[in-house]
Amino acid sequence: MSCNQLDTNKTYLITGAAGFIGYFLSKKLLEQGCTVIGIDNINDYYDVKLKHTRLDQLEPYEKFTFLKADISDKEALTNVFKEFTPSIVVNLAAQAGVRYSIENPDAYIQSNVIGFYNILEACRHYPVDHLIYASSSSVYGSNKKVPFEETDFVDHPVSLYASTKKSNELMAHTYSHLYNIPATGLRFFTVYGPMGRPDMAYFGFTQKYFNDEEISIFNNGDFDNDLYRDFTYIDDIITGIERLITCPSKEKVPHRVFNIGNNNPEKLMTFITTLEKCLSKSLGTEIVFKKKFEPIKPGDVPATYASTDRLQKAIGFKPETSIEEGLQNFSDWYVKYYRVAVKS
Known part of the structure; x- marks a missing residue:
């Protein structure tokens, strides 16, 4: 191209x-x-x-x-x-x-x-x-x-x-x-990613952890039929x-x-556990979110999964950053930006 x-x-x-x-x-x-x-x-x-x-x-x-x-x-x-x-x-x-x-x-x-x-x-x-x-x-x-x-x-x-x-x-x-x-x-x-929107789930989960609050996960607690998202x-x-x-x-x-999109959808729970690992690495101590499972919200869809063939054909590019890399960059930025102290 x-x-x-x-x-x-x-x-x-x-x-x-x-x-x-x-x-x-x-x-x-x-x-x-x-x-x-x-x-x-x-x-x-x-x-x-x-x-x-x-x-x-x-x-x-x-x-x-x-x-x-x-x-x-x-x-x-x-x-x-x-x-x-x-x-x-x-x-x-x-x-x-x-x-x-x-x-x-x-x-x-x-x-x-x-x-x-x-x-x-x-x-x-x-x-x-x-x-x-x-x-x-x-x-x-x-x-x-x-x-x-x-x-x-x-x-x-x-x-x-x-x-x-x-x-x-x-x-x-x-x-x-x-x-x-x-x-x-x-x-x-x-x-x-870093400097992202605070209303997005991954950002909100991180804020709630440091506020010592539960995170609400809207997937009915059904891990076998979890929500899938194409995180980009x-x-x-x-x-x-x-x-x-x-x-x-x-x-x-x-x-x-x-x-x-990333053309590689992840289970919502996989995304959450990856975020826990990335924040743990940024802070130098293991963290685990307090989780509360709730019904799927009105307007939410079970899966988002992009075919990126048309985009790749048009511009010769397809998104490929892994959630491990992307969430680690976000976690490092969040800890630095908010100067978060490690919880004792």
Whole structure:
């Protein structure tokens, strides 16, 4: 697979730049001399201190401009496109989380539907070379066929969050067709790593251990029929996005959708025991989580498992970081960032 170098003469707009994936992508582009405009509304869905920590690490780069703005504010977003005329747009700003969408549906419509519509409209009126946007593995709903393939039927989402992401794909397809906007949707599969989202299970489990609290495991305590998840390490996600930016499409179709997952699903309990081992190594003492087993939550699916054949064919790359390596990197970062003392 022949891919080009990143074009440092172009301007890259990253929405959700203070977020987990947005931060790492911005950093990777800046390290290679690209001009990056970052947008984020710094909402309080999780600890804003972590978001500011990420931004603090981006600020020293001369070619980084940060704008506190909300993509659901059409006028503000339009002004960004008008002033900076980005060539590449990576839309990672969204209200995330399956369970939270049951508690606060308004946030999902505002950010994921109205906000994404505003992105498409801006790309229409200020043409871009490529729009890459975050979709989600949740669009597969309760699909029992594994691995999940991009050609699978995805019209039965089981959460509002999934519905908004499916809507994004439909909207992007329509705008690509009508206005010839090259667009690529990425169905992310459980992204994890250092500086990750505190609302993700692995992060929450770690916090609860140091707070001397039980962790709740929503698998009915059924180890034989455990939940399976396709955990994807952050570096693999960033490499995939970078390759999509630099690898020209061989297809005539202006809109594409790719799975981006590890293609190697793990049992939830395997993931938890691996995290225990990694934290033990980081701390130099053995730790074991206090566990409480509960019924599977509404909206959760039994297994997420990505076929990455289409992505590999398009960009010559497939995620491959093991959970042992990825969780060790997370554990080392967590202990250092929070300066955790070893429990006696």
